[in-house]
Amino acid sequence: MYDIHYPATKSFNFGVGIKRAGRLFDIIGQPALLNCLFSAVNSVISRMFFKINKSQRFTPGFICVLHTFGRDLKWNPHIHCLLSEGGAGASIPWRKVDHFNYRLLRDSFQTTLLSELLSRLGDSFKKVKSSIYANHKNGFYVRALPNKCEPSKVIKYIGRYLGRPVIAASRIDSYDGDFVTFHYNRHEDEKLITETVPVLDFISMLTQHIPEKHFKMIRYYGLYARHRKSDLKLHRAISNEYITEAQLAKELREKYMKNPPEGMTSAEVRSMSDDELLDMDYFFHEFDDINDDDFGEEGFYIF
Numbered sequence: 001m002y003d004i005h006y007p008a009t010k011s012f013n014f015g016v017g018i019k020r021a022g023r024l025f026d027i028i029g030q031p032a033l034l035n036c037l038f039s040a041v042n043s044v045i046s047r048m049f050f051k052i053n054k055s056q057r058f059t060p061g062f063i064c065v066l067h068t069f070g071r072d073l074k075w076n077p078h079i080h081c082l083l084s085e086g087g088a089g090a091s092i093p094w095r096k097v098d099h100f101n102y103r104l105l106r107d108s109f110q111t112t113l114l115s116e117l118l119s120r121l122g123d124s125f126k127k128v129k130s131s132i133y134a135n136h137k138n139g140f141y142v143r144a145l146p147n148k149c150e151p152s153k154v155i156k157y158i159g160r161y162l163g164r165p166v167i168a169a170s171r172i173d174s175y176d177g178d179f180v181t182f183h184y185n186r187h188e189d190e191k192l193i194t195e196t197v198p199v200l201d202f203i204s205m206l207t208q209h210i211p212e213k214h215f216k217m218i219r220y221y222g223l224y225a226r227h228r229k230s231d232l233k234l235h236r237a238i239s240n241e242y243i244t245e246a247q248l249a250k251e252l253r254e255k256y257m258k259n260p261p262e263g264m265t266s267a268e269v270r271s272m273s274d275d276e277l278l279d280m281d282y283f284f285h286e287f288d289d290i291n292d293d294d295f296g297e298e299g300f301y302i303f
Contacts, residue, residue, distance in 0.1 A: 024117075024132065028077050031215050033120060038064055040113040041079050042221050044105065049087045052097065056089030060097070061223030069166045071184040072193070073205040078141075088223060106139025113140065166209050168279040175199070249274035252281050 028034060041064055049058040062083040070076035086096040114129050173181040173194070180202040183194045197205070211217055220226070256277070257266045272280070 024128075027117070027121070027125075027128070029075070031212050033117065034066060034068075034077060034215075036113060036116040036120065037066060037077060037079050038219055040109055040116055041081055043112050044108045045081070045083065046222070047108070048100070048104070049097070052087075052095065053089065053092075056092055056095070058087035058089045058092075058095050058097075059222045060084045060087040062221050063224055064219050064221065066217045067164075068209045068211075071187055072195070073167060073182075073184075073209075075208060084223065102142065103139070105142045108139075109142060110136065110140040165279070166206050169276055170280045245278060246274060249277045252277045256280075 028037070045060065045062055049060050052058050060083055062081055065080045065082075066077065067080060068075060068077045085098055086094055088094055110132075114132060118125050118129055167182060171182050171184060173183055175181075178199060179196050180199050181194060181196040182202075183192060185191065186193050253269060253272070256264075256269045260266050260269055261280070269277075
């Protein structure tokens with residue numbers, strides 16, 4: 001990953017999706033249509049920065065990641081985007097941007113995505129498009145989170161989050177040969193939900209999220225795209241001093257052995273594999289500091 005040299009930037013992440021958009025869940029399934037999600041986010045962000053100053057054509061750097069699963073393992077395609085807090089212009093080296101119109105993101109993403117789908121699906125999609133506009137007058141789902149992102153924190157976040165599995169082993173409670181029991185916190189109210197399903201159904205819930213061969217789930221845009229002339233103005237944000245997963249797992253093991261999670265003992269923590277420790281720590285902190293109520297309709301600031 002790269003970061004702009006002037007100045008060293010912070011970033012923020014936000015998620016966009018089609019939550020509660022009915023038939024779109026069924027429609028967006030094939031790779032050609034999943035590409036529309038990427039295209040819509042790219043278009044919205046690029047235009048948002050272009051409108052700041054049309055002559056400068058400010059270009060941010062952003063990374064988009066497609067997840068097709070929700071906490072309940074059901075089909076729920078959505079994009080996570082890590083966006084630089086500013087952009088480089090034609091003659092202005094860097095323009096800091098720390099306020100983004102929340103309502104504009106919602107409406108623009110809805111309009112752009114539906115237009116993309118209409119161009120792919122043709123007239124058969126017009127009726128669905130009209131019903132979606134009628135039922136989603138506030139635009140599609142956008143969840144934004146301000147970040148105090150130093151480069152090292154960004155890299156750690158990306159490294160763990162982009163490699164996130166559909167479900168962590170720590171969320172699978174039991175398997176008796178016929179049924180699998182797993183749990184999750186329901187998105188709407190964070191209520192703990194436990195489900196028991198036949199093992200073949202559970203496998204199907206997982207395999208539906210395997211992408212087709214060569215389909216890119218992670219894409220880089222703007223300043224982070226490859227083969228740009230502006231790369232000469234960039235420097236690596238990755239420090240020469242980095243911590244390996246083995247070192248991180250060792251630190252986490254010591255931490256959780258001293259203070260075991262509720263329901264666990266120090267001996268159980270000691271017997272966990274490095275991957276299990278890393279997954280457990282990630283899911284303990286996955287939703288830290290996320291609060292939808294932090295952002296109003298007028299917009300949100302990146303602190």
